[in-house]
Amino acid sequence: MAGQDPKVEDVKRSGISMAMDWGKSPLPPTILATLLTALHARPFQPLPMLFPPVLLFSTYLNLNAYPVDSAGLTAAWSGLYLLLANRRRVKGNSLGQRIGSKFGARGLTRGSAMVLAGVNVVGCGLAYGFGKRENSEKKI
Incomplete structure (x- = not known):
């Protein structure tokens, strides 16, 4: 093909590769902590407000070269929040109230x-x- 550099290759990434990159990023727990704070800070709900500090600590771990451990912590606490949030039912008597609340x-x-x-x-x-932990697998 004319005009293309032969060294540049088109690499197609798999879905698993993209999901693993998502898991090793510090951004997802930070965004989730922001959304949870917006939802549960006013009116203050003590149980759901336990999640943002843990998710922000997970971001801290990720930025300090522990991406695999941070991914495990984020996965566990995100799953716990998902279980907690699924218990809530939509309030309202009429169809309009239920649609409006959704x-x-x-x-x-x-x-x-x-x-x-x-x-x-x-x-x-x-x-x-x-994931592989580079720091703990080094032989002494």
Whole structure:
């Protein structure tokens, strides 16, 4: 092909590779902690507000060269939040109230937090399950 550098290759990445990269990134736990704080800080709900500090600690671990351990912590706490959030039922007597609570600002924020938690469980779980720890595998 004319005009292309022969050294540049088109590399197609698999879905598992993309999920593992997602799991090793410090961004997903930070975004989830932000969404959870927005949902549960006002009115203050003590149980769900236990999750943002743990997720931010996971980001701290990731930035300090422990991406595999951070992925495991993020996967576990994202899964716990997903279980907790699935217990909630939509309140309202009429169909309009139920639809309004699902598609309002709070409902969309809750839905995006649950989707992100589910993606974190998959991506971070793969990164933790198949990841390699470079620091602990060195022979002394």
